[in-house]
Amino acid sequence: MAYSNKVMDHYNHPRNVGQLDKASAEVGTGLVGAPECGDVMRLQIRVNPETQVIEEAKFKTFGCGSAIASSSLATEWIKGRTVNDALSIKNTDIVKELSLPPVKIHCSVLAEDAIRAAIGDWRKKNNVAEIAPLSPEK
């Protein structure tokens, strides 16, 4: 199985590797996967409290090249987006961007889970509710 150029690029030059201060109120941390599965992703976001824009994102991943690329790409995509906007990222977008073969699709799912987990953690810490669904027109 040959890796796509984009996967190799993220692997050799991963974006936004590192960590943010877990204790800070502005930081949301998502830790997904499990060592036994061979995939663990930690994705962290720092959110501007007024604008709800994700100003910084960091990741670290234990996993195959596709998992590393998926999480690296995720941090690239969510930076500069609002928290609600970031939730619209689907794993299928990641699959398409990285040309992931079927056997690696689960890596993109984990990356999507990591985004949601980080946002969920930030929301919980800041008592921010999810968007209420639009009420029907009267």
Add this chain to the structure above:
Amino acid sequence: METKLSTAASQVEAPAGVHLPIYMDNHATTPLDPRVLEAMLPWLTTKFGNAASRNHSFGWEAEQAVDAAREQIAKLIGATAKEIIFTSGATESDNLAIKGIAEMYRERGKAIITQVTEHKAVLDTCKRLEKYGSRVTYLPVKADGTIDLEDLKRAIDDETVLVTIMAANNEIGVLQPIREIGRICHERGVLFHTDAVQAVGKVPFNVIDDFVDAASISAHKIYGPKGVGALYVRRRNPRVQIAPQIDGGGHERGMRSGTLNVPGIVGMGKACEIAHQEMVEEGLRLSTLRDRLKTKLESELDYVHVNGSMEHRLPGNLNMSFVYVEGESLLMGINDVAVSSGSACTSATLEPSYVLKALGLGDDVAHSSIRFGLGRFNTEAEVDYVAAKVIQVVRHLRELSPLYEMVKDGIDITKVQWAAH
């Protein structure tokens, strides 16, 4: 806080004399020894006769060449030429031995004993026999990869007709106590088959001294061609009979029908002859190289772990886990070196190595394992390059690893609640 990443593995330069890509996966297959190719060529060109053609010189010379090869193979393992049956490879040999013996001796009993780290050719064959009514016992292995002889003794009963245990494991290189197993089987009147594929020509193996009744051999693991193997079947003390699994023509004394792969057989014979002559010296050279690789890796990296016994091991094998780094990502980083991994991501089924699991290793350690298989054509310069490359890549990946960071921060990973998907 921005983490400054160490430079990627592409920084490691290949010295003069090291040709990339480097092949270090000699348990998967081996390149043809040039001497083997030379021996085979006439049989692929001008001497193309069918060894079973009784009535002309094309057939006679092919038959002679096959007989000569039989001798060469027999000599390597301490057998006689008549005891060698040619097959398409060790998978077929394993099938023939186990199914052939089970069928032939079914009146005597239906129980078979094997162990959990066997090659799939043995395990899957046993599973099929279970469907047909055999009772199979799968002995566990100790943490070092060897079976407990007391477990074996306890498992043998009046119904047992066959014990099949491999001489050397293809993943972790661990050697089973074949002579002791053979002796126990002999004393209890039970037949002993061994998948000797990885052991033959690499470590001492003698069917008489080791009380072996049947043994599977593969050419392409010992610098011979693919598509040919052999099964040793004992003819004296006791005379072992096997039911053929392939019918038609009655070749190989009725035990394996089908036109013989003459060029392959000639190659296999030559490969065995070379192995017989060079085994001791080569074993020493390879274990020195392997130890050099191991020492370099251990001295530069923390949290590395050798899987399986170092004491009872093939000279060229090193199976090592680089904890907190996943195997496929490691292979990706050393992409000009051919090795393999026990990680789930590298297997077709997304299951981690069952051999490593049998050692009692956690899945996360299985996922971070790499198998280095040194062979005849690997050099010291290659070992040094590979070591440097692996060290660079492991360091790079550990900077990306949340597990490594947690461990360095003093967190006990085993206590973490993981949100697995």
